Amino acid sequence: MTALAGLFLCVLSQAAPAAIDEADLTRRREALAAWTHEPVALEGQAFLFHLDRRDGSFFIQDRRTQAKWYSPWGRRGFASVRLKGEEAWRPLEKLGGLIAQSNKLRFRAHSADPSCPSVRVTVETHANSRGVAISFEVPEADAPRVEAVRILDGAFWITDADAAAGAAIAAGAGEWHEASAPGALRRRLSAHAPLVPEGREPYTVPLLAMIKQESPLLLTWSSPEAALELERRSVADEKLPGQRLLAATLDLPGSKGQVEVFVLGQEQGGVLDAVRGYKDLLGPAFFERSLRYKTGSRPQTRALLGAALFRIEPGPDRTLGSVAELSRRVKRELGIDEAAFLIAGDGKDPALKACAEAVKAEGHLFGVEVSPDVWIQLSSEAARKEAGTTAAGYFKAALEGAKHEDGCPALAELCSPQIVVVRAPERWGAEKAPRLALEPRRDLLRHVRDTFGLAGAYGGSSSDTDLLALFVGLLPSSTTAAPGAGEEARGDAWPVFAAAFGPCARLTCRSDEPVRPDQPARILAHLLVGEVPLYALPAKGDPPLPASGDASLCFARDEGWAAGKGLSAHEVFLKNTYEVLVHVARQRFRDPLFLHRKLNAAGTARESYFGADLRVVVNFGPGDYEDEEEGFLLPPNGFFVRYPFFRAFHALRMQDVVYERPSCIVMHSLEGKMILRAEEVRLYHAFGPNHFQFGGRTFSIDREAVVKF
DSSP states (O other): OOHHHHHTSOOOOSOOOOOOOHHHHHHHHHHGGGSSSSEEEEEOSSEEEEEETTTOOEEEEETTTOOEEESOTTOOOSEEEEETTOOSOEEEOEEEEEEEOSSEEEEEEEOSSTTSOOEEEEEEEOTTSSEEEEEEEOOTTTGGGEEEEEEEEEEEEEETTSTTOEEEEEETTOEEEETTOSSOEEEEEEOSSSOEETTOOOEEEEEEEEEETTEEEEEEESOTTOEEEEEEEEOOOTTSSSSEEEEEEEEEESSEEEEEEEEOOSOSSTTHHHHHHHHHTTGGGGGGGSHHHHTTTOGGGGGGGGOEEEEEOOBTTBOHHHHHHHHHHHHHTSOOOOEEEEEEEOSOOTTHHHHHHHHHHTTOEEEEEEOHHHHHTTSOHHHHHHHTTOHHHHHHHHHHHHTSTTSHHHHHHHHOOSEEEEOOOSEEOGGGOGGGOHHHHHHHHHHHHHHHSOEEEESOOGGGTTTOSEEESOSOOTTSOOOOSSTTOOOEEOOHHHHHHGGGSEEOOOTTSOBOTTOHHHHHHHHHHTOOOEEOOOOTTOOSSOOTTOGGGGGGOOSSTTTTSOOOHHHHHHHHHHHHHHHHHHHHTTSOEEEEEESSTTSOEEEEEETTTEEEEEEOOSSOEEETTTTEEEOTTEEEEEETTEEEEEEEEETTEEEEEEEEEEEEESSSSOGGGOSOEEEEEEESOOEEEETTEEEEOSSEEEEOO
């Protein structure tokens, strides 16, 4: 099993502590009713917010589910400050000057130490009435002394005694951390941007989604430089309703900022309800971020929605002429009608013209990957000097060079790429002030988008979803370390970014670690988020057939459609996986990711729903997984896809048909109708036994056929 699959598995490496007696647990929970002794309240249709007028303790309650989310355990006070030149945080444990209005609370958080600056805080009912906006400001006289304000410090805690409780964070594509998981945890994310100092990890969406009692909570913030910390620790306190807690801390730099907290009622899609709640805050403008909208003005680029991705770095073993031949073979021999070829380089090779024409002639997309360094060389001497000093200067110089006649205009004239991917450093030294690079970087990406139609970039975050059609490196790669217990535990991979912004762009793994034929678990991981992979290129000397008993090459069997065609294992793998993934990928741009969950205690079986009708189940193994209600049995690396317009499986049993070895078959309506009502349904047999039952009939198919059910 690959390390990527390990990211989708729950880690249980330490024994869980003995459970608290149920009666004692009930007593502890009931005692929380006295959390705020002298409360002042804000009330909305969906929430109740109580603030203790003496010490700033608070809770927010979901009125529909009665779930309460509390201020930090073991400490009072609403905020802390860190002064410039100091490492320690100074708690503001007192509250004064409280003014209560119908929809707003105002007060001053201050310390018993008169030398410590105070903070003015406002808690206000949010415009959507589902929560509160908490803003703060340091008085002008003290603002120059303040480095950052910690508006939360271990707040909204949940415990190991809360059933199915945990938190999802936007680290890369996303992570899920259970409150009941063993071991300590401290995950700190900072800098809502792809450009962060060495040693720091960015978040890709400025949100924290938590859930307990089937009630999701959403926390989001305004500052792109805020730092989120999620901590799980043991607490030896007989008052805590549990033995370990999982809590959030948010540090906002500067002297003012804002966080927003929302309760969302009874969950339907689990913690992803809170993630989608963040997307809903964008309102109608979200439609303009969708990839369907971005490709709408250029119909030929609509193929990007489900295209197989290939990145080529030309060299002695892979010339641009061979790329043209590969494009023809992918279309004519493998029957892959949607693919995108991204050529890495400086964008100046004259052979790009013929290569682009050949790729486009097959109906595929042609793209170029360029480093901003190429454009910086075309900028002025002053701009080049600044480019070596700050991240902002780097992108300003790149934009200046991109506008040069030998920059983007020359690239457009040479080969008219339909998408251009901007490659740039993912990390910067702290001295390069990455906080100043957000808008200059966006200016460069905007120019690329406006010039060529579609833009892609390495890294990226939710702030780029209005500009980018392709995020490179966001999905986990094969070298990502499997999660483990302790301070650096990563938890389970969870599709946070895909749930919020999946319809906006294609998401890929790192370009230097494309998906290979011996990585079936990575195919399943892509299937769960509705993505066609960035595929490794077929290499010279590929064996014509996989080893018959090699489970890692299960998708490369040349038994069905590929039998006797003389294809390499790599080519068979491309064809078989594409035939499944392309249909899910196309549909997820219409029906966003709605639900993702574990189907067994170990987390080896996973399920995703896109909208209400598209269901995907995968089995990372090592044992079989059975769904009695749906009537299928999946082997290791098995999957099941169900949608009214298509269906696919890699299974040992499908309803009443039991196979002696796994079978893989795909059904797809060619008319945009339900399979049972369509006049033409394409059947594709990938490998294994070739018979199946559907709609009360039994079918046998050797390769492919078009039938009517």
